Amino acid sequence: MSTVHAMPFGAHCLGARGVRFRLWAPEMSSLVLVHSGADGASEYPLARSAEGWHEATLPHARAGDGYQYRLPDGLLVPDPASRYNPHDVHGPSVVVDPSAYEWQCAQWRGRPWSEAVVYELHVGTFTPEGSFDAARDRLPYLADLGVTAIELMPLADFPGRRNWGYDGVLLFAPDASYGTPEQLKALVDAAHALGMMVLLDVVYNHFGPDGNYLHAYCPQFFNPAHQTPWGAAINFDGPDARTIRDFFHHNALYWIEEYRFDGLRVDAIHAICDESRTWIIPEICEAVWAGPGRERHVHVVLENDRNQAHLLERNAQGQPLVATAQWNDDLHHAAHVMLSGETDGYYADFAQRPAEQFALALAQGFLYTGQPSPFRGGKPHGEPCAHLPLQAFVSYLQTHDQVGNRALGERIDALATPMLVQAARACVLLSPHTPMLFMGEEFGCTTPFQFFCDFAGNLAAAVTAGRRAEFSRFAAISDPAVRARIPDPNDDATFTRSKLRWSDLEQPQHLQALSHTRRQLAVRREQLMPRWTAGGRSLDWSCENGLLQWTWQLRARDGQRSRLHLAANFGGVAAHFPRPPGHEIYRLRPQTEAMPAGHIGLARGGVWASLDKAEE
Numbered sequence: 001m002s003t004v005h006a007m008p009f010g011a012h013c014l015g016a017r018g019v020r021f022r023l024w025a026p027e028m029s030s031l032v033l034v035h036s037g038a039d040g041a042s043e044y045p046l047a048r049s050a051e052g053w054h055e056a057t058l059p060h061a062r063a064g065d066g067y068q069y070r071l072p073d074g075l076l077v078p079d080p081a082s083r084y085n086p087h088d089v090h091g092p093s094v095v096v097d098p099s100a101y102e103w104q105c106a107q108w109r110g111r112p113w114s115e116a117v118v119y120e121l122h123v124g125t126f127t128p129e130g131s132f133d134a135a136r137d138r139l140p141y142l143a144d145l146g147v148t149a150i151e152l153m154p155l156a157d158f159p160g161r162r163n164w165g166y167d168g169v170l171l172f173a174p175d176a177s178y179g180t181p182e183q184l185k186a187l188v189d190a191a192h193a194l195g196m197m198v199l200l201d202v203v204y205n206h207f208g209p210d211g212n213y214l215h216a217y218c219p220q221f222f223n224p225a226h227q228t229p230w231g232a233a234i235n236f237d238g239p240d241a242r243t244i245r246d247f248f249h250h251n252a253l254y255w256i257e258e259y260r261f262d263g264l265r266v267d268a269i270h271a272i273c274d275e276s277r278t279w280i281i282p283e284i285c286e287a288v289w290a291g292p293g294r295e296r297h298v299h300v301v302l303e304n305d306r307n308q309a310h311l312l313e314r315n316a317q318g319q320p321l322v323a324t325a326q327w328n329d330d331l332h333h334a335a336h337v338m339l340s341g342e343t344d345g346y347y348a349d350f351a352q353r354p355a356e357q358f359a360l361a362l363a364q365g366f367l368y369t370g371q372p373s374p375f376r377g378g379k380p381h382g383e384p385c386a387h388l389p390l391q392a393f394v395s396y397l398q399t400h401d402q403v404g405n406r407a408l409g410e411r412i413d414a415l416a417t418p419m420l421v422q423a424a425r426a427c428v429l430l431s432p433h434t435p436m437l438f439m440g441e442e443f444g445c446t447t448p449f450q451f452f453c454d455f456a457g458n459l460a461a462a463v464t465a466g467r468r469a470e471f472s473r474f475a476a477i478s479d480p481a482v483r484a485r486i487p488d489p490n491d492d493a494t495f496t497r498s499k500l501r502w503s504d505l506e507q508p509q510h511l512q513a514l515s516h517t518r519r520q521l522a523v524r525r526e527q528l529m530p531r532w533t534a535g536g537r538s539l540d541w542s543c544e545n546g547l548l549q550w551t552w553q554l555r556a557r558d559g560q561r562s563r564l565h566l567a568a569n570f571g572g573v574a575a576h577f578p579r580p581p582g583h584e585i586y587r588l589r590p591q592t593e594a595m596p597a598g599h600i601g602l603a604r605g606g607v608w609a610s611l612d613k614a615e616e
Helices: 132-137 139-145 181-193 241-257 280-290 329-340 345-350 354-364 400-404 418-430 457-469 492-497 502-506 508-531
Strands: 010-013 019-024 032-037 040-045 053-058 066-070 118-121 149-152 170-174 197-202 222-228 231-234 263-266 299-302 325-327 393-395 434-438 536-544 547-555 561-569 575-578 583-590 599-613
Touching: 032 053, 040 053, 132 139, 132 181, 139 181, 139 508, 170 241, 181 197, 197 241, 197 299, 241 263, 241 280, 263 280, 280 299, 329 345, 329 354, 329 393, 329 400, 329 418, 354 418, 354 536, 354 547, 418 508, 418 561, 418 583, 418 599, 502 508, 508 547, 508 561, 508 583, 508 599, 547 575
Parallel strands: 118 149, 118 434, 149 197, 197 263, 263 299, 299 325, 325 393, 393 434
Antiparallel strands: 010 019, 019 053, 032 040, 032 066, 222 231, 536 547, 547 561, 561 599, 575 599, 583 599
């Protein structure tokens, strides 16, 4: 089986009839196609339609040929819908025949979201080689760990040899520093063969600052009425917006259909400017559900600073009306303050009673559901969420953002008491939330993940200076001499330091952390997943002297109901509590000293869980 997503733009292979090249540039009266094939380079004028489409079909063109578009002023630009740009974002695009890849796991139909255990990774730093092929070699390790969904940080072609991925400018071309389109497909194929979904992080709120040529020949792509930190916003709501909206519709469907990704994580939708009657995000989600979502499990996960719970609503059958889930920064922030004691910046909103807030976040999802946010100047923040299934919240102790956007890129395992971090991680992994691990977290990785890029000239200097200036408001980094030690994002050493150090697994403390994670995920897979196929909701929670307790009701598709009881001790001394009903499914650091009959004791950092049949 092969898969091709048909698009009205880009280079489309026509078999024996050659290749059709098509570009939308209504601002241009004429364009020239510069084609490089087996017989050398040639130029061909493109026919222009009244709607601004420029098109040519070359019967002799083939997959593997290079091509660019020449503007009237002589500037050569790549195809904005390039499927592959091996010589970086300023070089020629290459014709790709997507039908050439034969899928080995053609029977794959995905997994329901209730089974998701997400593992976020950056291809360039996940392995020493930083490639699709090297990541594929590590997949059996992730499957054995208990991961069921890999989330790849953005792959869209970015300038230079290294980048987090959020500076992509060619949104249909996986960056060549990681490998070829075929190697990316082989990575997805291998994950499916091991029973793992693959999600892709996509950026629809801006283009990167280097290599975006759309301004030069298609200013219609941007709406100056909306200004953003990256300049004029992408035009989702102004004149000619329909074609731009279609461009992003096709991008979402392209990754899901042509690469068989199991879903998307959409970056920072709160930064998308769109005053249309129908916002672009629900429109994209509708296209996904009406397209590939009819044939297999496909998921859309949002990053949304506004905590807009209405985007996570379900229908009567429990299916998402807009999005499947959202990253839950509220839980992260509460956990981070509880574990580290830091209260700078946005952590100020969680400085009061962080353990209680962590408990509430695990009970209900968002913490800010409409109340004033001090960090936001006292403005109301968020929407009520208690009615949502807890699987709509992707919850975590760390992400690329929350680690990499620190001045030095420290992980929580390097900042807090290890036994308390392990306890908090167990709470997330054993809860009905959708848990996510950031690469290396499963073995308590302490190597940093720092902000890195590969810009040149004035842009590189501006990024470095801006990176250091943005931390001036943090008390611990307010001294200019301290800020000067913040790693230079453009230094290759910053990228190298951010690579996972797999040799850590030779050390006892990391092997022990990995053993804990593997055991917790085994309990989740064997004991809990079958019992919450139809969701779960909070029945009760408490926080007293650092002892946190939760009870959730779980519902299976067959109508069976269960109750999950979870307790964790984040206090300074051992604690005990009346034993909840049901059978024990997990314990970590139990307290063995004498205690009242019928009680469970937990040492500091201890965790205990049980399951019982719910009363009808």
